[in-house]
Amino acid sequence: MQTVAIFGVGLIGGSFALALRKGGFGGRIIGVSSDQTIRAALDLGVIDEALPAREAASQADLLYLSQPIHKIAECLEELDAWVKPGALITDAGSTKTLIVDRASQKITRAQFLGGHPMAGRERRGVEAAEADLFQGRPYVLTPLTPGDLESPAAREFQEWIPRIGSFPIIMSAEEHDQTVAFTSHLPQLASTALAALLESRFNNQTRVYGPALVDSTRLALSSFEIWGDILDTNRDAVRLALASYIAKLEEFRGALDTPTLRRGFDAGARFAARLRDVT
């Protein structure tokens, strides 16, 4: 792999470029992004050069799609005509079913392998990119068949995952989307709903709160520009996660004076503590 093209040089794409470089990648890194982002990415040394999508696609051994989800899906409509045979197209979209499905219809001249690095920050943009963003975080790969992991290009890409500090987890696109509905999309909606409720109730006029509220509303800073696509492409799973969460809250509401609440606190503390052992 000599040439990597990053489509969408934002937080994730920019961090992937920086992490590749830090991991020892000596080839070219081409950026495909808006003019403004390209200028910032060149200034910050995140990419080596910028090209239009068509030229970048025709030269790259690895095409890394790290735009918002619907943008990735659009991009997949065009790439097949441009790519080099033997190239690998992968993506970093936060939901996988739509993208993997679209790629299986549209990509015929190169190989597609869906991915999702489970890393992020509430800040966006190439300015927030950092080489260590993936450090210690899982990198989900969603092959359509086990053979998708065995091609030379796929093997080479997988070799880079530990070199950027990450570790691979292989699962289907559907299983991924059902899981992140609970572990990622639900925490986001829980924080946003809390902050939106308090906005309507207090209009920021209260100063009566502790550090817990500041922490609990951190995710609510996240942008709808990103989350609109995520939630739109995982509706059924997100609705199920919300329904399960609402049921748990209803259980608490009915049990403020009973042992149910203690069991809930114990279970929650157990989960939170184990999460920290693993992290």
Place this chain on the structure above:
Amino acid sequence: MQTVAIFGVGLIGGSFALALRKGGFGGRIIGVSSDQTIRAALDLGVIDEALPAREAASQADLLYLSQPIHKIAECLEELDAWVKPGALITDAGSTKTLIVDRASQKITRAQFLGGHPMAGRERRGVEAAEADLFQGRPYVLTPLTPGDLESPAAREFQEWIPRIGSFPIIMSAEEHDQTVAFTSHLPQLASTALAALLESRFNNQTRVYGPALVDSTRLALSSFEIWGDILDTNRDAVRLALASYIAKLEEFRGALDTPTLRRGFDAGARFAARLRDVT
């Protein structure tokens, strides 16, 4: 104020002692706690000496009750017989209605002024105490009448609030409890419910999560030994807060593909951003 007695030398009581000292308090600080806590508090230099409750109460100009809520309420049953006339009894309980009510019935020979420093950590105990815990945080005072703030002892206590890095907010016990149901108790239950739900769904077998889930479950580490009393003494307000939160989540569940969700994200981000301007 020459002598302060801290009843319950845990995170809050211990931090108050350390903060007083750092703020320039030159008098005696007596601790009243379990044998084990007293040993740790003396070792850590948090208190100067330990006494049984009765002796401590009879010598103190300020009695600082920082036990769990029901423990404070029990303590108020006994203190009146022991205190010096002119002494001020205050507390750091996380709900105020029960405690203020109990004090108004039981304390006749000294003055009671309810308080709640809006500071905390998910770690408990005197080992977690720190002199800067109250830095920049509000200190709620809940006088029964405005005159409660004007006595010599109450004025002197209020002078210490900025010296420990805090700022006072005056409100009624009822208004405090209704507010913290939304700004403190609801964030706690939201985190605990999320963690408890994921515990039952994944049993910690999934590694497919990002840093957001770790953050979102931090409050779930909090102990039910503290929260049982808080929720038990603020049931109606907490039920209302939970119902409002559930309604907001239901709104999201029904609107994953509509502008409602964008409005929710915008309102949530606005609240979260303003919270950080103030903090």
